[in-house]
Amino acid sequence: MTDMTAALTESQLKSVEQALEELDLAALTAALRPLSAVQIVALLGRSDRRQRAVLYRVLPKDQALEVFERLDPSLQSDLVGGLQDDTVAALFADLDPDDRVELLDELPATVAARLLRGLPARERDLTAGMLGYPHAAIGRRMSPEFVSVRATMTAAQALSRVSERLGDAETIYTLPVVEDERVLVGVVSLRRLLAAAPETAVGDVMSEPHWARATESAEAAARRCADLKVLALPVVDNETRLVGILTVDDALRILESAESEDQARIAGTEPLRRPYLTASVVSLVRSRVVWLLVLAIGATLTVQVLEVFESTLAEVVTLALFVPLLIGTGGNTGNQAATTVTRALALGDVGPRDLGKVLLRELRVGLALGLLLGALAYTVTSLIYQPAIGAVIGLTLVSLCTMAAAVGGAMPLIARAVRVDPAVFSNPFISTFVDATGLLIYFLIAKAVLGI
Template sequence: MADITAPPSETQLKSLLRALDDLDLPALTALLRPLSAIQVVDVLERLDVHERAVLYRILPKDRALEVFEILPPSLQGDLVGALQDDAVAALFADMDPDDRVELLDELPATVAGRLMHGLPPDERELTAVVLGYPQRSIGRRMSPEFVSVRPTMTTAEALTRVSAGLDDAETVYMLPVVDDERVLIGVVSLRRLLTAVPGTTIVEVMRPPHWARATEDAETAARRCADLRVLALPIVDNETRLVGILTVDDALQILETAESEDQARIAGTEPLRRPYLTAPVVSLVRSRVVWLLVLAIGATLTVQVLEVFEATLSEVVTLALFVPLLIGTGGNTGNQAATTVTRALALGDVGPRDLGRVLLRELRVGLSLGLLLGGLAFAVTSLVYDRSIGTVIGLTLVSLCTMAATVGGAMPLIARAIRVDPAVFSNPFISTFVDATGLLIYFTIARAVLGI
């Protein structure tokens, strides 16, 4: 049985590209027919805007909508610009409100306004509800289409309501329970409804709810949904009135996007927000050049430190040989600590309130690493050069690893406390900081030990 999640084979891709070049539409239709929606998306991500539009137009209507909903919002925006207005309007109207809002964020205001104006009144109202929340809040990503039940209903009455709302609801596997004021008071699973004794009321089978406020950060709410292992998380307003739900698939998508952003910023780039092969070269340059300029300016601190200790280097030239080793080790130690703590922050394992505990923990880790690496460096360097140089390198590694691990562990927590993305404070800035301070430590120890 074919794996519908596996990328198309090289032979399939070459055949598709050849048919596209020749504009052989019957051949394209035949080649696309055996591919799953996920595989079609994989093909579309490898094409330019024009080719993508040609390929997309020949998909059957049902398959086209399925593919469109899987596409990243950036590519959805590209397709909207390439397709005819009537085709776009039909696609836009068939989308779920939360997916529709994500697409609107990618479009120019004039295009977004035109699409909103073309929606049926009920769909426009649902979309406007989601659009009314802050940009990165979970209210912006929730679905306002759900089925709720009342505590006084019997399980049979609840199942009747579920059946009536199947076509519109985002999910019916988890049902919020609300009172007459729409205040969330519980949740009940579809499984409990189906297995309950006839005549049982909802209040007898419901359980206490977990929920998130609509104004909460989207990543925080998505993490809660994933940690609780629930199929859907109710979203409420400030009065705990139900306004929407976050399904587990949307939560995982939010977490995947956040993870991609963190990884990009840790590496010193800005996230592309679109598949790599579809990103223009200009976008790739723009995502990297700012960080390179910032880091280049930061690196001038290292140059200035070397200038200050130029006389020391001229007296003991051997010291210069170890500069790359020491600053590299310090930077790597700091980056390891920062990456570990940033990940712990994302998972909710630590928070700014744990700064003291993290500092103490990383200080001990850094000191242990420094003693191990410093002891090894002392032994090897003493054999190759002399004991005094070995002492300088050994003591520097002990001090440098301790300092780098402590600073690397603290910076993400400080960033979270001042409401800055912790990933931004991770590898790039820590490397620059550790380079300069590491050299200060190195040459200060060298002067003291060698008496120069």
């Protein structure tokens, strides 16, 4: 959204805002006329619900549908509430089935049911079939509108079929090849069909298919589509019968949404699922307050550790000066490891089965970091205070970095193994855990080295 807003000049923004403020529809229409659909989406993302409805109503009909399809489902839902029923019904019917399902998930049940009843029978059946899949499954995000060809067809027959279905197909550049009962046996690109002799059998030019099962995670299927660098990925049922297709643009949207969700949870918040400027203050507070309460309760562990070692701090007051440095370094080390492994999990580079390998690698990385930081801390602290204090700080950093890196690397894998979002166990929880255990390590080393 930031990039899209950046494409708007200050004068364009000012013209639109002034027309909205004065409710001058003629001036608003003139201000919107030179803008692209992407720029208008950016404007809608900056506007409140009333302004959004006004902006949308002055758009030309052909541009209105393109803009609506580009909006986040949450904004589509808001817009539906501000439009007349006949306008909403027409928009809803013109949407692709996968976009329609996303919007239905955002709408109140009564509104969703009314819109479904108003659809033509074919569109209603396509949409209802997708709604039958689990919420996070790729079957709910695929397109059921595709062109398939048979292996026994000639290239000329296949191209003729593509030509007949141009109007209602999601994509024609990658074509699934099926046998009886829609069983997937291959894929063929439009380029290959055009290059082949007219009498060539499709089976002779098709490739081995990569596919996704309709019930598997949408994120996993989208990741596979992106990794394979294919324009479309067939989606099949449990009997390998073709039920839909995932296009690369839909795959990228799924991955962008998953990335935003992971980043929010890594930072200790819940994802907003809508542009920032359209989110209410209440929703912003709600997305953050639960995590802050959980982490505040977790932080009492740190307080309890300090209370246990209160007498140690009283004997060597200098030790208190290094508490922020040590818990900050430990938390940052753990967070770096967790972020790296969480990203590797998302990319499919590692999985729960690699826990041992990741743990060993992060132990070595943590030890190396600890030795570097510990040696530096020992030198500086010994010069300013005394060698004994320097030894405590140096040894603590070695132990703390090793422990924090191991915990940070292992927690996302353990979370995935128990079917919990790895991002939930990333930075906030790891920081809290490392703070408490780091202080425990610090004071135990201090007692042993200083004899207190």
